[in-house]
Each structure stands twice: as structure tokens, then as C-alpha cells.
Amino acid sequence: MNKMKINEIKALLNEMDDIPTIEQYFQHESRIGAKKAIQSRINALMKIEQLKIEYHEKLTHESKYPNKIICGVDEVGRGPLAGEVVACAVILNDGHYFLGLNDSKKLSKQKRAALNEALLQQVDFGIGIATVEEIDKYNIYEATKMAMKRAISNLKQTPEVLLIDAMKLDTDLEEVSIIKGDQNSISIAAASVIAKEYRDQMMKEYSELYPGYDFEHNAGYGTKHHLEGITRLGITPIHRKSFEPIKSMLNNQNN
Known part of the structure; x- marks a missing residue:
């Protein structure tokens, strides 16, 4: 067992998906690097098991029909x-x-x-x-x-x-x-x-059609860069005119 290189252990671990089997197979492994690799694989498998549980829990409503x-x-x-x-x-x-x-x-x-x-x-x-x-x-x-x-x-x-x-x-x-x-x-x-x-x-x-509003990052939400873009460049056809602060800006322009 100890003659296996750490990379060989990692490769073997990637093929193993049962935690008790892993623990039994590597029970005599004492090297720090190997133990870290083993624990990392166990943690990953535990996370997968938790995700499986959560997935089935989220089928509660579907299972009623x-x-x-x-x-x-x-x-x-x-x-x-x-x-x-x-x-x-x-x-x-x-x-x-x-x-x-x-x-x-x-x-x-x-x-x-x-x-x-x-x-x-x-x-x-x-x-x-x-x-x-x-x-x-x-x-x-x-x-x-x-x-x-x-x-x-x-x-x-x-x-x-x-x-x-x-x-x-x-x-x-x-x-x-x-x-x-x-x-x-x-x-x-x-x-x-x-x-x-x-x-x-x-x-x-839209960010390519209307540059300067940072749409590619803010998805149209009212971030600092977006609001600065409105102040600097004005209101575009895709802005919601019933939403603040755009509504007030339009009212001020019309008064």
C-alpha cells in the first residue's frame, strides 16, 4: 500500500465511490499527503450523498401527482x-x-x-x-x-x-x-x-446595443454602474419607465 505514489492513490480514489470501502482499503495508510487525498475524496462523496438527499426532498410536490x-x-x-x-x-x-x-x-x-x-x-x-x-x-x-x-x-x-x-x-x-x-x-x-x-x-x-450601462454584468438591475450610465447617457428604449428612478427622471424632463 505504502509503495503507491500519491498520484496513483488519487487516481484510484476517483474510481471508488463507496466511503466504507475507501476507509477499509486505506486503513493502514499513514502518509499525510495520502490521508489528505483520502479525506478529500470522502468529503466529496459525502457532499454528493447530501445533494442526492436534497434532490429527492425537492420532489415532494411532484410526488403528490x-x-x-x-x-x-x-x-x-x-x-x-x-x-x-x-x-x-x-x-x-x-x-x-x-x-x-x-x-x-x-x-x-x-x-x-x-x-x-x-x-x-x-x-x-x-x-x-x-x-x-x-x-x-x-x-x-x-x-x-x-x-x-x-x-x-x-x-x-x-x-x-x-x-x-x-x-x-x-x-x-x-x-x-x-x-x-x-x-x-x-x-x-x-x-x-x-x-x-x-x-x-x-x-x-443588449449591452452591445446599449454600451455604457454594464448590462452584461448587472442584468438590468439598479447597480451603481447602471445608475451612472443612466445619468451620463440617458434612458434607453429597454428601460422600464414605470420604475423609479426612471419615472421621476422622465417627469423632471417633461416639467
Whole structure:
């Protein structure tokens, strides 16, 4: 055992996925470097086990509706000063298992991007958008409902049950409004990730059309750089004119 090099031990550990087996196999290992590698692998496996537990816990709402087509619905972009509100509806594939799937705000950019790529290849999803004009005309809450309904209509399948993040849409389908749904439902979490990635890409494209507002980094939210851009360059067509401080700025210009 002690004749194995540390790199050889690491390579072997990467092939082992059972903690008791690892502990038994390396029980006589005494080198500090080797022990660190062993503990690192054990910690990684423990994290995976925890993620598996959390994944199954987030299927609680879905499990209440066996043999029904369940759709998770979420939105991104209620709070920004600029850009559309984007909703996503997701019907997960049979045997789905997207380890680490969670509310998009709780994921790193790299993890979110990887999950988004996997989801797009395997699930039935629809995107719905409400424009800045609709947000200003109807208010952000009503515009969000519009975006969500459009997302549902863009699915390939017709869902039977809607799991919605803290909203009621008043459709003809069975609806379940879930507080913090993107943290408590895998279907809603999936919708959250896809919607977030989709809207972020939109804002990156807007950053090229309207440079100077830092849209590629702030996604339209009222950050310091964004507000400085408004002061310096003015209001763009994608700014929400019913939102402060843009509303007051327009009123001052008109007076």
C-alpha cells in the first residue's frame, strides 16, 4: 500500500465511490499527503450523498401527482430597471437526475451554465416573455403572469398540474403556488435555471446595443454602474419607465 505514489492513490480514489470501502482499503495508510487525498475524496462523496438527499426532498410536490404531467413555472427579471421579464415552463424527462439543481440564485455561474445545458437537451421547456411596454402598461405582476402563460403555451406537451413559484395564474389547469418554489421543487428550480440563463444572454446582447450601462454584468438591475450610465447617457428604449428612478427622471424632463 505504502509503495503507491500519491498520484496513483488519487487516481484510484476517483474510481471508488463507496466511503466504507475507501476507509477499509486505506486503513493502514499513514502518509499525510495520502490521508489528505483520502479525506478529500470522502468529503466529496459525502457532499454528493447530501445533494442526492436534497434532490429527492425537492420532489415532494411532484410526488403528490403520480401519472400526471407536471410543469414547473418560474420567472426571472421582476426587479430590474431594464429589460423584459422572462418566464420558463419545464416538464422534466422520465428518470431525470440533475444533481445539484437548485434555485438559480444559489448556483455558481459555472454550475448554472452546466445545468442549463443538460436541461435544454433533456426536458420539454417553453420560454415566455413580457415586454418592457407591457410591464409599464399593466404593472410587473400582471406582466409576469403574461410571461408565465406564454411559457406554458410554448411547451410541446400539455401539462396537467402547474407548480408555480409563489404565483396564481388562473388557468384551467390544476395549479399549486409554492412559496420559495425554486428552492423546494425540482421542476420550478429547473425553470429558474433556464429562465435565468436565457435572460442573462438577452442582457448581454443588449449591452452591445446599449454600451455604457454594464448590462452584461448587472442584468438590468439598479447597480451603481447602471445608475451612472443612466445619468451620463440617458434612458434607453429597454428601460422600464414605470420604475423609479426612471419615472421621476422622465417627469423632471417633461416639467
